[in-house]
Amino acid sequence: MVEVNRPDRSTRRRIGKDDTIDAEAAARSYIAGQATVIPKAGDDLVEMIRMLKVAKDSATDNRTAALNQLHAIVVTAPAALRERLQRLKGKELVECCSGLRSGDISTPLAAAKMTLRTLARRIQQLDQELKDTVAQLDRLTMQHCPELRNTYGIGVDISATLVVAVGDNQERMKSEASFAALCGVNPLPASSGKVVRHRLNRSGNRQANCALHRIVICRLQRHQQTREYVERRTAEGRSMKEIIRCLKRFVAREVFGILRGGAAVRTAAV
Structure with missing residues (x-):
């Protein structure tokens, strides 16, 4: 079994794309000696690392997005709340926002507090996910290739x-x-x-x-x-x-x- 790359773009524009055309292109690539790479096995430690890496990268991206949204809400929040939070940075800001209480959502101030609390708790949850995932990646990578x-x-x-x-x-x-x-x-x-x-x-x-x-x-x-x-x-x-x-x-x-x-x-x- 060998791994075959996708057909050349110029070829796909000329003759189109479907399962039959792709199968023929793969066969021609193999016969011509262009496809010789053995595919990845995916049955040992590296496959475990790959799946955890996917989860880690996703959590990192989502955490960054949530943190950017948190800062954006702080900037546009009502003056009383903004003046209270704008001096805080990083972990202090997240902890402070996670403890906000909004009450009934009847004013922009209450909506801002609820939004900030939701985003802050999401960041804290993602932080814990990242901590757990990185710990497993640390163990597996050291086991695989110290x-x-x-x-x-x-x-x-x-x-x-x-x-x-x-x-x-x-x-x-x-x-x-x-x-x-x-x-x-x-x-x-x-x-x-x-x-x-x-x-x-x-x-x-x-x-x-x-x-x-x-x-x-x-x-x-x-x-x-x-x-x-x-x-x-x-x-x-x-x-x-x-x-x-x-x-x-x-x-x-x-x-x-x-x-x-x-x-x-x-x-x-x-």
């Missing part, structure tokens, strides 16, 4: 994203170059005329790409050997975008070595 968790700049969320990108059957990634392509950090030729340069691949798993980017940004701020590398490459005339591209490629090589259980190539060694 060395990855102990790597500089990689925490619970980033490690979960990276192991989900690879899947339970890690042998589907035949080389670190294939993992880099999956994460969208393999350099692609972007030369023109006498200008010879490369750019990052803009496809691939964008969540994994974002995770690698966050690792690089963390190391740029606090990792001494990475900062020394940046100084050296800057002196050679490289731009910061090019340096970050190189660092993301190095981090992908390091992560692949850890996930496959081989010798990890450390970013600090470049």
